[in-house]
Amino acid sequence: MSETKEFKAESKRLLEMMINSIYTHKEIFLRELISNASDAMDKLYFKSMSDNSAEAVTRSDMEIKIESDKDARRLTISDNGIGMTAEELENNLGTIAQSGSFAFKKENENNEKTGDVDIIGQFGVGFYSAFMVAKRVTVISKAFGSDKAFMWQSEGVDGYTISEAEKDSHGTVISLEIKDNTEEENYDEFLTPYKIKELVRKYSDYIRYPIKMDVEHERLKEGTGVDGVDPEYEKEVVAETLNSMIPIWKKSKSELKDEDYNQFYKDKFYDYTDPLLHIHSRTEGTATYSALLYIPEKAPYDYYSKSFEKGLQLYSSGVMIMEKCGDLLPDYFSFVKGLVDSEDLSLNISREMLQHDRQLKVIAKSIEKSVKNELKKLQKNDREKYEKFFETFGTQIKYGIYESYGTNKAELQDLLMFKTSNGGMTTLEEYVSRMKEDQQFIYFASGSSVSRIESLPQTELVRDKGFEILYLTDHVDEFCLQMMHDLDGKEYKSVSADDLGLESEEEKQEIQKEQEDNQSLFDFMTEKLAGKVKAVKLSQRLKNHPVCITSEGALSVEMEKVLSAMPNGEGAKAQKVLEINPNHPIFAKLKSLYESDKDKAGDYADILYSQALLIEGMPIEDPVGFSNKICEFLAE
Numbered sequence: 001m002s003e004t005k006e007f008k009a010e011s012k013r014l015l016e017m018m019i020n021s022i023y024t025h026k027e028i029f030l031r032e033l034i035s036n037a038s039d040a041m042d043k044l045y046f047k048s049m050s051d052n053s054a055e056a057v058t059r060s061d062m063e064i065k066i067e068s069d070k071d072a073r074r075l076t077i078s079d080n081g082i083g084m085t086a087e088e089l090e091n092n093l094g095t096i097a098q099s100g101s102f103a104f105k106k107e108n109e110n111n112e113k114t115g116d117v118d119i120i121g122q123f124g125v126g127f128y129s130a131f132m133v134a135k136r137v138t139v140i141s142k143a144f145g146s147d148k149a150f151m152w153q154s155e156g157v158d159g160y161t162i163s164e165a166e167k168d169s170h171g172t173v174i175s176l177e178i179k180d181n182t183e184e185e186n187y188d189e190f191l192t193p194y195k196i197k198e199l200v201r202k203y204s205d206y207i208r209y210p211i212k213m214d215v216e217h218e219r220l221k222e223g224t225g226v227d228g229v230d231p232e233y234e235k236e237v238v239a240e241t242l243n244s245m246i247p248i249w250k251k252s253k254s255e256l257k258d259e260d261y262n263q264f265y266k267d268k269f270y271d272y273t274d275p276l277l278h279i280h281s282r283t284e285g286t287a288t289y290s291a292l293l294y295i296p297e298k299a300p301y302d303y304y305s306k307s308f309e310k311g312l313q314l315y316s317s318g319v320m321i322m323e324k325c326g327d328l329l330p331d332y333f334s335f336v337k338g339l340v341d342s343e344d345l346s347l348n349i350s351r352e353m354l355q356h357d358r359q360l361k362v363i364a365k366s367i368e369k370s371v372k373n374e375l376k377k378l379q380k381n382d383r384e385k386y387e388k389f390f391e392t393f394g395t396q397i398k399y400g401i402y403e404s405y406g407t408n409k410a411e412l413q414d415l416l417m418f419k420t421s422n423g424g425m426t427t428l429e430e431y432v433s434r435m436k437e438d439q440q441f442i443y444f445a446s447g448s449s450v451s452r453i454e455s456l457p458q459t460e461l462v463r464d465k466g467f468e469i470l471y472l473t474d475h476v477d478e479f480c481l482q483m484m485h486d487l488d489g490k491e492y493k494s495v496s497a498d499d500l501g502l503e504s505e506e507e508k509q510e511i512q513k514e515q516e517d518n519q520s521l522f523d524f525m526t527e528k529l530a531g532k533v534k535a536v537k538l539s540q541r542l543k544n545h546p547v548c549i550t551s552e553g554a555l556s557v558e559m560e561k562v563l564s565a566m567p568n569g570e571g572a573k574a575q576k577v578l579e580i581n582p583n584h585p586i587f588a589k590l591k592s593l594y595e596s597d598k599d600k601a602g603d604y605a606d607i608l609y610s611q612a613l614l615i616e617g618m619p620i621e622d623p624v625g626f627s628n629k630i631c632e633f634l635a636e
């Protein structure tokens with residue numbers, strides 16, 4: 001029996017972490033071992049190329065084999081790669097490589113919470129992850145070109161032994177004695193072919209060497225099941241290749257049909273519906289990567305909830321290193337699904353390090369650009385599809401502008417679409433191209449639906465002029481336009497805004513005079529509606545309707561509606577103005593009541609205000625009082 005050696009201090013700590021891991025994704029151990037096997041074969045291949053070894057090595061002979069023996073609780077992963085000498089076993093498995101993830105762990109070892117889960121979950125830490133599922137690990141390896149084989153064995157922190165062993169050919173066999181089930185953990189499943197297949201497909205599908213496993217099938221015994229003979233079954237063992245080996249994103253576009261892309265999307269991202277769009281690209285230069293991106297047709301059920309997590313799968317040379325890398329997508333493109341595969345990233349890199357990785361940032365920028373370009377193309381070439389996309393995910397893009405206080409405007413504004421008084425939807429550019437010669441502003445009106453907006457009294461004047469109006473029906477629309485301020489110098493203007501820039505000087509002066517002549521009436525009404533409106537005044541914009549509500553200041557009535565529907569948003573109040581149409585008979589009536597019956601004039605003020613609120617789609621403060629007053633007047 002050979003002597004037991006101690007692990008180096010750092011290895012011991014990592015090992016302890018693995019053995020006691022409560023991490024839920026213990027399954028990644030298989031990915032780690034398979035990656036090591038694949039690397040070992042790569043190394044052999046390159047060695048034979050550069051050495052001109054007599055013993056030619058061909059890639060097609062290389063394979064990874066998985067065997068599972070349920071009774072012995074043994075899972076074996078073998079490769080015919082470069083193998084390890086006794087010294088290499090000692091150096092490689094007795095000491096943890098100074099991989100990025102471990103360096104990170106060292107920095108953070110005082111903070112238990114950031115340790116375990118993040119590192120193991122996102123990146124794994126190589127060979128030692130086997131100890132998450134195994135109580136004993138045995139490695140038998142024979143280095144290429146050597147005639148001796150050695151065995152490394154360990155049951156964990158106590159240390160390891162290295163002794164001579166028997167093995168016919170070069171390569172490495174790793175045997176895991178799988179832990180017994182506990183109340184919380186079902187370790188048995190790592191021995192079932194079903195689970196193993198699933199894990200290989202999930203994490204290692206694109207390893208370029210075949211990963212083979214003998215799988216038992218039942219087949220109909222020859223001569224049975226026909227001519228009235230009862231069917232009999234017999235067992236048959238078939239060596240199955242579990243991985244598909246060539247990543248779809250590494251294939252050339254010409255080899256692939258839409259169906260291939262769609263099928264891959266559905267399998268990989270668990271969607272029932274074909275995606276709306278796929279973007280397949282290979283980029284070389286400052287960042288070298290392949291990307292396969294998808295825009296789903298429907299938003300995931302949790303898309304607008306907190307639990308939704310954006311991100312792309314991240315691969316390093318065909319091996320998945322992260323299931324959801326959020327840093328690859330800006331929030332406003334969080335709907336994009338897909339993956340990125342880059343040779344520039346190392347396999348064992350921690351999430352925290354990745355965040356600061358320059359390469360990753362370059363890739364993220366480049367992805368953002370390509371998503372935007374594809375969306376622009378779609379907008380131009382397949383309008384129907386684009387509008388469908390925008391209906392589903394447009395809100396997210398508008399939030400992108402709003403939340404950045406407009407700094408993303410240049411990148412995003414040409415992706416925006418709004419409903420319009422012209423019918424259908426329009427881009428801002430199209431709107432501007434249709435603007436009349438004497439039109440200064442880009443007009444908009446807000447409301448919960450197109451039909452509601454169309455009936456808004458405030459739209460009368462703008463419409464009369466024959467100017468187009470953007471219909472803002474999405475909560476975030478007005479906030480977004482406010483942040484954008486203008487398009488190439490053309491300001492956005494609400495139809496409820498103070499100065500629409502439409503009235504002639506004459507008209508303005510006329511109304512101004514009328515206003516001044518009746519100032520005491522307006523003061524009286526303003527006082528009557530104290531706390532509700534900031535002012536009551538004559539309207540320049542109303543043509544047929546009696547009253548409407550507009551606002552002064554940055555917060556519009558529509559914005560108040562949105563904010564007050566949000567938690568803690570009750571305090572947000574627009575500075576409302578009640579506007580009265582000077583040409584409507586109600587104004588004449590108000591004037592005469594103000595002279596003859598002030599109480600009644602006060603009631604009128606209340607009713608008109610409530611009506612204006614109703615038109616605006618706002619709740620009235622005292623619906624019962626309002627209705628009783630109306631009935632009173634009806635009964636007169």
Ligand code: ADP
Binds near residue numbers: 081084093171172348
């Ligand atoms: P990493 O793969 O990040 O270097 P690991 O802990 O997974 O870290 O492995 C440590 C080292 O052990 C590897 O770098 C490699 O040299 C060696 N090794 C692991 N598995 C094998 C294998 N199947 N064949 C040959 N060498 C291996």
